[in-house]
Amino acid sequence: MSIISVKNLSVKMSNSTVLSDVSFEVASGEYIGIVGPNGSGKSTLIRSLLRLNDIECGRIEIMGKPLAHFSDWSKIGYLPQATIVANKSFPASVGEVVATGLLGCKSFPRRFNATDRDAVLQTLENLGIEHLYQEQVGKLSGGQSQRVFLARAMVSNPDILILDEPTAALDPVTRDHFYQTIASLNKDQKKTVLLITHDSATIGRYAGKLLYLDRKVVFFGNFKEFCLSGDMSHYFGDFAQHLICHQH
Amino acid sequence: MDPVIPQIVEAFQFGFIQRAVVAGSFIGVCCAVLGVFLVLRRLSLIGEGLAHFSLAPIGFALMLGIYPLYVAVPMGILASFWILHLANRANMYGDAAIGLVSAIGVATGVIMASLGSGFNVDLFGYLFGDILAVSGVESAMTVALSFVVLLLVFLNYQELFAIAFDEEYARVIGLNTVRTNQILVILTTFTVILGIKVVGIMLVSSLIIFPAVTALQLSRGFKTAILFAVIAAICSVVMGIVLAFLFNLPAGATIVIVNFAFFLISYLLKTLTKA
Numbered sequence: 023m024s025i026i027s028v029k030n031l032s033v034k035m036s037n038s039t040v041l042s043d044v045s046f047e048v049a050s051g052e053y054i055g056i057v058g059p060n061g062s063g064k065s066t067l068i069r070s071l072l073r074l075n076d077i078e079c080g081r082i083e084i085m086g087k088p089l090a091h092f093s094d095w096s097k098i099g100y101l102p103q104a105t106i107v108a109n110k111s112f113p114a115s116v117g118e119v120v121a122t123g124l125l126g127c128k129s130f131p132r133r134f135n136a137t138d139r140d141a142v143l144q145t146l147e148n149l150g151i152e153h154l155y156q157e158q159v160g161k162l163s164g165g166q167s168q169r170v171f172l173a174r175a176m177v178s179n180p181d182i183l184i185l186d187e188p189t190a191a192l193d194p195v196t197r198d199h200f201y202q203t204i205a206s207l208n209k210d211q212k213k214t215v216l217l218i219t220h221d222s223a224t225i226g227r228y229a230g231k232l233l234y235l236d237r238k239v240v241f242f243g244n245f246k247e248f249c250l251s252g253d254m255s256h257y258f259g260d261f262a263q264h265l266i267c268h269q270h
Numbered sequence: 271m272d273p274v275i276p277q278i279v280e281a282f283q284f285g286f287i288q289r290a291v292v293a294g295s296f297i298g299v300c301c302a303v304l305g306v307f308l309v310l311r312r313l314s315l316i317g318e319g320l321a322h323f324s325l326a327p328i329g330f331a332l333m334l335g336i337y338p339l340y341v342a343v344p345m346g347i348l349a350s351f352w353i354l355h356l357a358n359r360a361n362m363y364g365d366a367a368i369g370l371v372s373a374i375g376v377a378t379g380v381i382m383a384s385l386g387s388g389f390n391v392d393l394f395g396y397l398f399g400d401i402l403a404v405s406g407v408e409s410a411m412t413v414a415l416s417f418v419v420l421l422l423v424f425l426n427y428q429e430l431f432a433i434a435f436d437e438e439y440a441r442v443i444g445l446n447t448v449r450t451n452q453i454l455v456i457l458t459t460f461t462v463i464l465g466i467k468v469v470g471i472m473l474v475s476s477l478i479i480f481p482a483v484t485a486l487q488l489s490r491g492f493k494t495a496i497l498f499a500v501i502a503a504i505c506s507v508v509m510g511i512v513l514a515f516l517f518n519l520p521a522g523a524t525i526v527i528v529n530f531a532f533f534l535i536s537y538l539l540k541t542l543t544k545a
Contacts, residue, residue, distance in 0.1 A: 072442045095444035102439060112310060113486060113495040114435055122432040126443035132428040158490045174439075 023086065025050040025182060025214050026071065031080030033066050040066045042238045044080070050181070053208040053215040055229030057222045062235045064218045065103065068186050071216075072100060085181075096126035099175030101168075103186040103218075110160035116170050117142055117155045123177040145177045149203065165196040172203070183207065185217040201228050222248075223267070274516065281515045289409040290401045290511050290521065294468050296416035298477060298503035300461040303423055305482035306496050307454060310434045312364075314482070316353060316455065318475035319368035320462045323349045325379030325471055328396050333386040338396065342463045349375065350455035399470030399522030401511065412464050419457050426453055431492055468507070469522035477503070480529035487536040502532045 024047035033041040041063040048054055056064050069075045071082060073089065082089040085097065120142045125132050146152040151169045154162065159170060168188060175183060185204065189197040205228045207213045219225045226232060226245035234241035234254070241247075241254055248254055249267035281287050301317075308314045327345035331338040349371050356367035383393050395403070404412070423430065429450045432440040441447050458478075465474040485498035510525030 074438060074441065093444065095442065098442070100439065100442045102436075109310065111486060112435065113489040113492050114431075115491050118431070118492055119435060122428070122435065122439070123443065125428055125432055125440075125445060128428075131425040134428075178443075 023050070024048055025085055026216070027083040029081045031067070031070060031082065032078045033063070033070055033075065034078045035066070035075070039237060041070070044235070044239055046233055046239060046242050048214060048216065050214055051208070051212045053205070053228065053230045054217070054233055055225035055231070056216060056218045056233045056235065057220065057225060058235035058240070063237050064235055065186055067235065068184055068216065068218060071184065072098070096178040097181045099123070099178065099180035099183045101171050101175045101183070101185040101188050103190065112160050114159050115155070116146070116157050116159055116162070119159045119170060120145065120173045120177055123174040127178055141177055145173045149173050149176070165192055168192060168196075168200060176207070180213070182214045182216070185215070187218050187220070189219060189221070204228065277516055278512055281512060286402050286404070287511060287515060289404045289406060291508055293404045293409040293412040294401050294507035294511060294525070295504050296413050297461065297465045297468050298481070298507040299500050300416050300419045301465055301477035302481035302499035302503035303420065303496055304454070304458050304461055305478040306485065306499050307430050307434050308458065308478060309482040309486065314479045315365060315368050315475065316350070316458060317462050317478040319353060319372035320346050320350055320459055321466060321471045321474040322372035323375030324463055324466060326375040326382070329379040329382035329393060332392050333382055339463060343460060346459040346463050347456055350459045351452070354451060354455060396466055397471050398520065399466065399468055399473065401468045401521045404467060408467065415460055415464060419461055422453060422457055426450060430454060469525055473522055473526050476526045476529060480526070480533055481506070484529070484533045484536045487533075487540040502529070506532055
């Protein structure tokens with residue numbers, strides 16, 4: 023059974039079509055790389071899954087439930103595109119920020135207990151950043167900040183991880199380390215991963231499938247199929263496709 | 271010149287000083303706590319907007335001979351929802367929405383003042399505050415409402431924190447951000463309108479902004495920021511009232527100047543620590 027199902031999804035913004043008739047299914051434990059050029063609707067697709075924008079038509083189901091009736095949001099870990107804290111002097115420690123990832127599992131009045139604190143520390147430890155627990159979040163480097171926000175997404179032990187261009191602001195070494203961390207979460211903990219990136223070549227090394235968007239689904243399949251696809255040769259041109267696949 | 275300490279001790283013997291200190295401190299604490307959330311969300315001017323808007327209901331109530339806060343509180347809540355609606359649904363920037371609602375309030379209040387010239391003196395008291403004239407009933411009401419405000423902040427603390435840090439993420443994890451924002455503006459409305467008695471319509475937003483920005487200079491954690499803001503608020507209210515009594519100054523304005531002094535000290539401390 024698919025853990026995410028999108029059927030005939032269309033999204034309009036300011037009267038222009040951002041996504042048109044998008045359909046795909048994600049099975050539990052799959053790692054999907056969502057790729058495409060700027061303005062291709064990658065982030066809009068993710069935001070539609072997370073109810074952050076309205077959809078014009080179509081049907082989204084998560085864990086077998088229509089989006090409108092899905093309520094178990096603690097099962098989804100979300101890493102937004104902007105993980106650099108805009109207000110550098112925001113008075114919040116890493117521990118406080120990561121703990122907010124647990125709020126979705128709690129009922130009013132939401133209070134944290136010792137178990138929650140242990141969960142936060144354990145998640146930080148799993149990502150190798152437990153020493154940052156009391157640091158002010160605005161003072162962290164880009165790579166540290168990225169891991170802290172990944173910890174926030176992971177702390178509720180979600181089944182699905184949705185990551186929106188997580189490596190955009192990272193240097194190549196940190197980026198590779200980040201991809202390896204996600205691959206290990208997918209392989210060892212069976213997390214379903216949806217990861218947006220511009221970098222088709224790199225994500226091709228890690229993701230089980232690529233979903234290539236350009237306002238509609240251009241390609242959905244594994245990297246080998248992507249490299250052999252006549253449609254993609256036509257879309258990119260033979261030379262560009264060779265460059266992408268050669269890095270593989 | 272008489273020694274200062276005996277004068278301060280003498281000041282605290284007066285019932286009106288005691289009432290002013292109690293009411294002012296409780297309002298100051300509410301303003302400080304809410305102020306940390308509002309300043310970090312760049313909503314601190316909502317206090318200014320709601321205070322200015324309240325000129326209309328206060329003017330209206332004075333014209334009809336009704337106790338002003340009975341009209342100002344519900345009208346202020348409606349105004350705060352109007353600001354939220356304009357900002358969220360009418361494609362209007364938040365500061366423009368605040369400016370619009372505040373201007374309507376001030377304009378209506380001024381028209382009422384010109385129509386009913388007999389209550390201009392009362393209106394002046396609301397414009398610049400008159401904390402030393404707080405009655406026992408007003409003081410008790412302020413304390414009771416402050417407890418309600420602080421209890422609701424305590425119960426919603428985690429939601430308020432999560433939204434202040436990252437509202438979009440708060441929505442993703444299933445928090446009801448609309449309801450929490452409504453709670454924040456309702457609590458702000460109550461606090462601002464009660465604060466009008468302390469420092470007046472013109473200066474009430476300073477009670478929200480100053481303790482928060484003072485605390486934010488020195489704090490690295492959120493709870494510490496709230497604690498520092500509360501300490502700054504109580505100290506500024508008490509010192510402001512005492513200084514006003516000793517030097518025969520307007521209490522509201524003196525509280526604001528003391529707040530500014532605290533901010534300067536915290537800013538200098540931060541700068542020196544960095545250096």
